[in-house]
Amino acid sequence: MICTVTFNPSLDYIVRVDDMRLGTINRTTYEKVLPGGKGVNVSIVLGNLGHASRALGFVAGFTGDELCRLCAEAGVDCDFIRVAEGMTRINAKVKSNEETELNGQGPNITEKDVEELFSKIDALGEGDTLVISGSVPSALPHDMYERIMARLNGRGVRVVVDAERDLLTRVLPYRPFLVKPNNHELGDIFGVTLRTRDEVVPYARKLREMGAANVLVSMAGEGGVLVAETGEVFESPAAKGTVVNSVGAGDSSVAGFLAGLMETGSYETAFKMALATGSASAFSDHLATRPEVEALIASS
Template identity: 85%
Template sequence: MIYTVTLNPSLDYIVRVDGMRLGTINRTAFEQILPGGKGVNVSIVLGNLGHGSRALGFTAGFTGSELERLCGEAGVDCDFIRVERGMTRINVKVKSDEETELNGRGPAITEEDVEALLAKLDGLGADDTLVLSGSVPACLPSDMYERLMLRVAGRGVRVVVDAERELLTRSLPHRPFLVKPNNHELGDIFGVTLSRRDEVVPYARRLQEQGAANVLVSMAGEGGVLVAQTGQVFESAAARGTVVNSVGAGDSSVAGFLAGLMETGSYEAAFRMALAAGSASAFSDHLATRAEVEALLSA
């Protein structure tokens, strides 16, 4: 079983406003509400690809109830901890001449809530994968990912980490199965600018030296690179298409990689599916479907 953890999930309220102006009333030309959060996105895409998962994390208030309802509609098995204070955040994404985001804070999570989440990991074993995605809210300790990884240590659980900067680097001594920075995040870690696929490889290997088994680097229009634990390096240009929305593309890549690896046992096939899933989400106003991924794989 694959378990995804989203510590601060959201309802994403997406609106399009033609010619938005500040300081006056604007009316929307389009709007939709979607379940949000990186781990939630991974679970949705896994389901679209035909693989079940269980979404863990924290929800609160009426917005949390709506998030769980929308996840259920998307076929996601939710097992969130219900938090008493505050509410699941609403992230407002305004699309106009420029894109603007207003991200909420989220609920107040206590140590008791954290312990309840940790307890849900006690049944995981060698056949399970734990996906840790996204940021840690300010109300939680900065070592939250490390605590989650330590809770499953020694049981053969494959841990995937998709996070920025210190969250990722501090996970490396715990030997994650996969880390997935993009090229900008990887460059930030080492204080360099990485714009070409060949530039990425030595820095991905440095993450391996620090503990990661596999390093998948997404590069938007430049495609991506996988440095596998076998020593193999796979790289590819991006698929051709019109980018509609990049939100969720990286999460889709994680889901595609896991689905491809489960289906074939091949790192190369997993890499190809990761890139196709990421591109399929970027080329659509929804998260990647199986048909869209297979269309790109066969193109």
Template identity: 80%
Template sequence: MICTVTFNPSLDYIVRVDDMRLGVINRTTYEQVLPGGKGINVSIVLGNLGHESCALGFLAGFTGAEIARRVREAHVHADFIEVENGMSRINAKIKSNEETELNGQGPLITEENIEQLYAKLDVLGQGDTLVISGSVPNTLPGDMYERIMARLGGRGVRIVVDAERDLLTRVLPHHPFLVKPNNIELGDIYGAQLKTRADVVPYAQRMQREGARNVLVSMAGEGGVLVAETGEVFESPAAKGTVVNSVGAGDSAVAGFLAGLAETGSYETAFHMALSAGSASAFSDHLATRPEVEALMAR
């Protein structure tokens, strides 16, 4: 079983505006509404690649109901916890001369809601995979990642973490199965500028020594690096293509890695499937599909 956790899901309202100006009425030339959240993106791409998963997290209000509907519409099993106070956030992404984002707050999550999440996670055991990713809203304890990993410790659950800075470094002693920083995030953690794949390798190995079993580093147009628990190091340039939308590319890489590893048991194949899935999402206005990923892998 693969489960994903999105602590603060959203409805992403994506619009394009020609020459946006402040203080006047601006009219959109393109609109799209998508369920948002890193864990949700991972579940959707896993489904597109033919692998079932269960999406967990907290939802509230009419926006929460719409998120759940759209997730199920994407053929993902949704098992969200309904929160009483507030509403799930709407994130507006405005594409114009410059890109601007307005992100909502999200609902008030109570201790009872947290216990409900724990109850759902407690069914996981040997051979199961849990993906926890994204930011932690201020209505949750800042150490939610560590709490979850400590609770599931010793059960044989493979835990994947995709988060920034302290959220990531604090879980390393719990030995996550996979972490997926990008090169900028990895550099920020260690105070270095990592521009090339050669730059990335020693710092990914350092993160592995500090506790991560596998370290997958995405690098946008530069491709990526995988330092595997087998001791192998894989690196590859990115596929050629025109970037349409980078949102969800990193999440797609996580899904591609898990799908590739499940299908072949090969870290090398999992790595190339991860890069191809990330590129496939970046090259389109939707999340990666199986035919798109296979076409990029063949290239």
């Protein structure tokens, strides 16, 4: 079983406005509502690639109802915890001359809600995979990642972590199966600027030395790097295409990596599928589908 955890999922309200101006009425030329959150994206793309997963997290209010409906519509098995106070956040993404985002706060999550999440995670065992990604909202303990990793330690669960800075580095002693920073996040950890794949490799190796089994680094237009637990290093430029929307591309890479590894057992193939899946999402206004991913792999 694969489970994903999104602590603070959202409804993403995406609009386009011609020549947006502050202080007056602006009218949209395009609008769409999508289920949002890094773990939710991973689950949707896994489903698009033919692999089932279960989405965990917290929802509340009428927006939580709509999030569950949209996830089910996308084929995601939702097992969200219903929170009593507040509502699932709405993130408004306004595309105009510049892109502007307004992100909501999310519901009030109690310790009882957290324990309910832990009970679901405790059901995982040998051979299962858990993907934890994204920020930890202020309503939750700051050490949520470590608490989850500690509970699963020694139980044979492959844990994937996609998070920034301290959230990532603090879980490394628990030996996560895969971590997926981008080159900017990796550079922030070590206080350096990383622009090329050659510059990324030694720092990805450092994350392995600090505890990660596999390190996948996404680099947008530069492609990516994988330092695998076998000691092998794979790197590749990005596929050629026009970026339409980069939101969810990194999450898609995680889904592609897991799908490729499950299907072939090859880290090289998993890496290629990760890059193709991330690019397929970036080149479209929706998350990657299997035909789009296979087309990019065939053209590389």
